[in-house]
Amino acid sequence: MPGALMAQEIAEQPTVLAASLAAGRGNAERIAGALRARWGEITFVLIAARGTSDNAARYAQYLFGAANRLPVALATPALFTLYGTPPDLRRALTIGISQSGASPDIVAVIAEARRQGAPTLAITNEPNSPLGQAAEFVLPIRAGVERSVAATKTYSAQLLALAMLAAALAEGDDATRRWEELAAIPGAVAATTALADEIAARAERYRYLDRLVTGGRGYCYGTAFELALKLKETCYLLAEPYSPPDFLHGPVAIVDDGFPALLVAPSGATYKGMLDFARTLRGRGAEIMIVSDRDEALALADTPLRLPPGVPEWLAPLPAVVPGQLLALALARVKGYDPDQPRGLSKVTLTR
Numbered sequence: 001m002p003g004a005l006m007a008q009e010i011a012e013q014p015t016v017l018a019a020s021l022a023a024g025r026g027n028a029e030r031i032a033g034a035l036r037a038r039w040g041e042i043t044f045v046l047i048a049a050r051g052t053s054d055n056a057a058r059y060a061q062y063l064f065g066a067a068n069r070l071p072v073a074l075a076t077p078a079l080f081t082l083y084g085t086p087p088d089l090r091r092a093l094t095i096g097i098s099q100s101g102a103s104p105d106i107v108a109v110i111a112e113a114r115r116q117g118a119p120t121l122a123i124t125n126e127p128n129s130p131l132g133q134a135a136e137f138v139l140p141i142r143a144g145v146e147r148s149v150a151a152t153k154t155y156s157a158q159l160l161a162l163a164m165l166a167a168a169l170a171e172g173d174d175a176t177r178r179w180e181e182l183a184a185i186p187g188a189v190a191a192t193t194a195l196a197d198e199i200a201a202r203a204e205r206y207r208y209l210d211r212l213v214t215g216g217r218g219y220c221y222g223t224a225f226e227l228a229l230k231l232k233e234t235c236y237l238l239a240e241p242y243s244p245p246d247f248l249h250g251p252v253a254i255v256d257d258g259f260p261a262l263l264v265a266p267s268g269a270t271y272k273g274m275l276d277f278a279r280t281l282r283g284r285g286a287e288i289m290i291v292s293d294r295d296e297a298l299a300l301a302d303t304p305l306r307l308p309p310g311v312p313e314w315l316a317p318l319p320a321v322v323p324g325q326l327l328a329l330a331l332a333r334v335k336g337y338d339p340d341q342p343r344g345l346s347k348v349t350l351t352r
Helices: 002-010 013-036 052-070 105-115 130-134 153-169 170-181 183-194 194-206 218-235 244-248 270-285 317-335
Strands: 043-050 072-074 091-098 118-125 137-140 211-215 238-242 258-265 289-290 301-308
Touching: 002 013, 002 118, 002 317, 013 052, 013 137, 013 153, 013 170, 013 183, 043 052, 043 289, 052 072, 052 091, 052 218, 072 317, 091 105, 091 130, 105 118, 118 130, 118 153, 137 153, 153 170, 153 183, 153 317, 170 183, 183 317, 194 211, 194 301, 211 218, 211 244, 218 238, 218 258, 218 317, 238 244, 244 258, 244 270, 258 270, 258 317, 270 289, 301 317
Parallel strands: 043 072, 043 091, 091 118, 118 137, 211 238, 211 258, 258 289, 289 301
Antiparallel strands: none
């Protein structure tokens, strides 16, 4: 059946996350201990990533900023590989995120940071990859082999690895609370994977969809990017991600009757703004899909996608990505595509 691998790997996510959490906590705490010994040297985080992994890096910008008070920048690998002018990274914790660990431009960033004497960390599914070998520390995501070209379980495992590092870098009661909240995440993700049949039944409504915007803010800003990417890869849609403030500064002019929008609006600091944004789009006649745990937001949607209650905002991206993954899978099937083998794509992309 088309998309059989993607469906299987979406369904595997609760098990993958539980196993990764159990096996990875000790390693995350050891890495955090080593980093604390050099804490006076570290003033910011630089992350090198591409594609899906870059969307995990967007999550890290909010995660490390809020949880650990560390500013986070996304690397510009071309400065390393094309221009030969790498920035001064001596005071940066430099992180490379890559499923395969094979992309030369991501490896180049980590290798240069380590040459400069900065602490370096690889988050990868292949710890013996070039990226893993280049970095001082390695935090394996332990997702197992991912055979579908469209990344699902490796993305959620990357988010979990970043969240574990943030918890390990926290102290005292804050650290205890974060680890307790992390322990509940596999169950929350399992609750969202159970939406598969419901989402498959709703996908027919969007058979002729060829464009949409996705929206998210704060911790779920990267989720908006990841959902847009999944829909581009699997359904060949023109899907563009935005934060609501950016969208309202001009692009909102494109919205008219029936214009589709997929919004991620979990409870937390960004909820009211996302709710107001949904109301604005509804007032312009948009066709709205909403991923949320709140009845008020779901009531605004033509297609409500319910999240389980009680997930803290800093971990909301883990369950919140799953309804979008399931939507991409179901919509690709309705359109007659095989999301396991998107045209022109391969599992590993080597960029310089």
